Amino acid sequence: MEEPFVKTEIRKDENIVYKRTNLLVDRPLSYCPGCGHGVVHRMLMETLEEMDAQQNTIGVGPVGCSVLAYDFMNIDMLGAAHGRAPALATAIKRLWPNKFVFTYQGDGDLAAIGTAETIHACNRGENFTIIFINNGIYGMTGGQMAPTTLPGMRSSTSPYGRDVATMGNPLKITELIATLPGVHYVTRQAVHTPNHVRKTKKALRKAFEIQKENKGITFIEVVSNCNSGWKMTPVQSNKWMEENMFPFYPLGDIKVDGKLIEKKETAEKV
Amino acid sequence: MGELRLMKGNEAVAEAAIRAGCDGYFGYPITPQSEVMEYLMAEKPYERTGMVVLQAESETASINMLYGAAGTGKMVLTSSSSPGISLMQEGLSYMAGAELPAVIVNVVRGGPGLGTIQPSQADYFQAVKGGGHGDYKMIVLAPASVQEMCDHVKTGFDLAFKYRTPVMILSDGAIGQMMEKVVLFDPIPRRTDEELIKQNPWAATGKPKDREHIIITSLDLDPAGQERVNLKLQAKYRTMEENEVLYETLNCEDAEYAFVAFGLSARICQKSMDLARARGIKVGLFRPITLFPFPVKQLNDLGKKVKGMLVVEMNAGQMIEDVKLSVGCSIKIEHFGRFGGIIPTPDEVVKALETQIIGG
Numbered sequence: 157m158e159e160p161f162v163k164t165e166i167r168k169d170e171n172i173v174y175k176r177t178n179l180l181v182d183r184p185l186s187y188c189p190g191c192g193h194g195v196v197h198r199m200l201m202e203t204l205e206e207m208d209a210q211q212n213t214i215g216v217g218p219v220g221c222s223v224l225a226y227d228f229m230n231i232d233m234l235g236a237a238h239g240r241a242p243a244l245a246t247a248i249k250r251l252w253p254n255k256f257v258f259t260y261q262g263d264g265d266l267a268a269i270g271t272a273e274t275i276h277a278c279n280r281g282e283n284f285t286i287i288f289i290n291n292g293i294y295g296m297t298g299g300q301m302a303p304t305t306l307p308g309m310r311s312s313t314s315p316y317g318r319d320v321a322t323m324g325n326p327l328k329i330t331e332l333i334a335t336l337p338g339v340h341y342v343t344r345q346a347v348h349t350p351n352h353v354r355k356t357k358k359a360l361r362k363a364f365e366i367q368k369e370n371k372g373i374t375f376i377e378v379v380s381n382c383n384s385g386w387k388m389t390p391v392q393s394n395k396w397m398e399e400n401m402f403p404f405y406p407l408g409d410i411k412v413d414g415k416l417i418e419k420k421e422t423a424e425k426v
Numbered sequence: 427m428g429e430l431r432l433m434k435g436n437e438a439v440a441e442a443a444i445r446a447g448c449d450g451y452f453g454y455p456i457t458p459q460s461e462v463m464e465y466l467m468a469e470k471p472y473e474r475t476g477m478v479v480l481q482a483e484s485e486t487a488s489i490n491m492l493y494g495a496a497g498t499g500k501m502v503l504t505s506s507s508s509p510g511i512s513l514m515q516e517g518l519s520y521m522a523g524a525e526l527p528a529v530i531v532n533v534v535r536g537g538p539g540l541g542t543i544q545p546s547q548a549d550y551f552q553a554v555k556g557g558g559h560g561d562y563k564m565i566v567l568a569p570a571s572v573q574e575m576c577d578h579v580k581t582g583f584d585l586a587f588k589y590r591t592p593v594m595i596l597s598d599g600a601i602g603q604m605m606e607k608v609v610l611f612d613p614i615p616r617r618t619d620e621e622l623i624k625q626n627p628w629a630a631t632g633k634p635k636d637r638e639h640i641i642i643t644s645l646d647l648d649p650a651g652q653e654r655v656n657l658k659l660q661a662k663y664r665t666m667e668e669n670e671v672l673y674e675t676l677n678c679e680d681a682e683y684a685f686v687a688f689g690l691s692a693r694i695c696q697k698s699m700d701l702a703r704a705r706g707i708k709v710g711l712f713r714p715i716t717l718f719p720f721p722v723k724q725l726n727d728l729g730k731k732v733k734g735m736l737v738v739e740m741n742a743g744q745m746i747e748d749v750k751l752s753v754g755c756s757i758k759i760e761h762f763g764r765f766g767g768i769i770p771t772p773d774e775v776v777k778a779l780e781t782q783i784i785g786g
Contacts, residue, residue: 181639211632214498226641232630234497235643236490237520243487244494250478251450251500252619255632273490276483 179205179230186224190390192380193222195347196260196289199357201229204256207364213256214248216241220262221295239270242277245284256367257284264294267303267329274329281338281372285363288330288375291382292401299385303327306404311385326404330377334411340372342411346379346402348394371414379405429610435575435602436461438610439505439531439595442579444471447616449500450478452491454510457543458599459533462505475616485510489517489530496526497642499622499629501583505531507599508549509540511557518592519558523644523655525628527586529579530564531595533602536767544767545599547689550744553596554717561656563663565593565670566717568688572606574715580611585670589662590628596717598740600690600769663719672715673724677703681710683783684728686749687738688714690769695738697772702779709779717745722752729753734783738775739763758783 176182179201187193204213210231217225219238226233236244241259249257266274266288274286293311294300301311301318304326308317318326334342341363345356356378363374379401383393409417433441440462443451451471453463463481471477482488488504495502506514511532521528534549536542553566565585567578575597582593623631633639646652674692677699678684685695692713702709712728712735714721729735734757737746743761750759762778764770 211634214630214632216494223645226639226643230633230639232633232640233642234494234630235524235641235645236493237516240486240490240493240517243482243490244497246480246487247450247452247491247495247500247502248498250480251495251502252498252631272483273487276487 177202177205179210181228181230183228185228187221188384190381190383190393191221192291192347192378193289195353196287196356196378196380197225197228199347199353199360200258200260200287203357203360203364204231206361209256209364212254213258214252216244216248216257216259218259218261218265220265222260222262222289223296225260239265239268240273241265242270242273242282242286246277246280246282249282249284253283256364258287259284260287261289262295263288263290263292263302263304267327271329275333275336278333278373278375279336279338283367283370283372285367285374285376287360288377289380290377290405291380291385292326293382293385295382295385299382299387303329306400309400328405330375330405330410333373333375334416338372339375339411340414341366341374343375343409344377344379344405344407346397346407348381348397377405379407428612431608431610432605433572433608434461434605435569435572435597436505436533437465438572438576438608439579440465440469441610442576443503444469444475444477445611445613446580446583447475447501447614448477448503448583449616450480450495450502451504452480452482452488452495452502453504453506454482454485454488456485456507456510458535458545458602459505459507459531461602462531475613477616485513486516489514492528492530493517493521493524493526496521496528497524497630499626499631501527501587501617503529503531503579505533507533507535508537508546511549511552515552515558518564519560519562520644521592522558522562522564522659523560524642525590526592526642527583527590529582529586529593529595531597534596534598536765542767543599545601545690545740545769546765546767547598547691547740548742548744548765549596550717550739550741553594554720554748562659563718565589565591565666565719567593567595567672568715568717569595569597569601570689570692570713572601572604572608575601576608576610587626589666591662596689598690667719667722670716671719671721671724673721674713674715675728676711676713678710678712678728678731680708681731682708682733683779684710684712684732684735685738685775685779686712686714686725686735686745688717688745691738691740694770694772694775698775698779701772702776707779707784714745720748720752725749725752726754729757732757734758734760736775736779736783737761738770740769741765
């Protein structure tokens, strides 16, 4: 009989330096290999665990690739109709003002069908956190054009590339939201390198700390890849994201302490 | 006995919500029901009971605010009128699917489309047969007075939580706008969060260490699982049919004919009944109060006693389908309706009885 590849004796408590947070359910993720959703899930749940917030958190999931987020996040959650998560979160936070409330939404959900719910929740200055995953495409339905699809970018409903003359321009909804007085903190991050992952986690912690103080909306965009929808390998998709998505959606803080950051400071050198 | 007041139907809904211990109201202005939110905003229920009132950006948002709040076990209400209720159908379907309790008031106006702001009963099918996508029902209560606008809010919340279902109060522009005396029930304190968690163990209220996390959703991608969801819902609807039918009869004991009408039409039929009886026509009135569950058995029994029924509705003939399904084909059943915001007069209802049922 062959020796097992992993020697069980190295799995000792004193050897463990990093493990799955208890706020993630122990089951396989439904995301494609190489997708950023799993990393964001983990950073979000680690943040809530570090804040000892499991019992004090109510999450709202979207429709899209992360429709099953509630199966992986070991907290109480509601699944909203497509685009409506900010409406659910508004009512939940108003009626449970001492709970942490967040929405987790993709770009089709937040920036197309849910534009009204998103903008009005932000403009009212509701005290919850929005986590916005922007991969420039409708992933779950099979790679259709999203509100955030770049000019010239191919998708299954823009097979010759997005023609802005007939299909409209990509919507920089994060910059738009940052201008609203009800919004306290807006940042755009990524999770394709360890450095970016650490920054995203810091932003999440900051957002939930601000939520405790009832200062208004905290909004974290994570620019992510969709290797399946973009028809690339994970490595190719991350390179493509750096070369094409980041120049259009520059990373960094956009609004801090209720004040817009000057544009030249916003763009992180790519 | 409770407090006696002269109020509009819409105001009675608002006051009843505060007194019922409602946790939140989410709505959007539309004629002829805007007094509900106006009354609530003026009344400052947050100071009276801690109830939250929020003007949303659309009916789509209001119903989804209800979905969110109801998913955490809170007792919540919205109101609107026909075009706004059409926008809410998405949320109602999701709430039925996720089995969430809430009360939705439809102060119906004439349609289709933007229609008119005058009273109508043309949303019967939408309310009773589902309205949104998928196989679902809501309990539908049809008030015929300002008193019932008040009482049905409390009944509605009781039924909504008993069955974990959205409950619709199907009113109309006349009942919403007219003023009548109303006896208000004594205020019931809002539930504390601890009481809410104890009474609604299914609700997403934050996961303690000692229970599994709660997921509120209407999604089950496995068809076998989704069929089980549907079978569970259908079983629940059968239980409602067995236990929750409400109706009222007037002068049906000696009746040879019967008016069948709900809401405002039933009020008009009361007068028509008096006019007809003064002329020697023995007519009674059967008024369904729950439109779902429909009083099938009771109407069937009445069908064995009378020679004919006139179904009077402010629409082109909607409830008549359920009356015919209940009674069968043994007697003559005809419809009389005015629509687009016209309210029938008692005289034309009597004339319709004489020409369509007695002489027809």
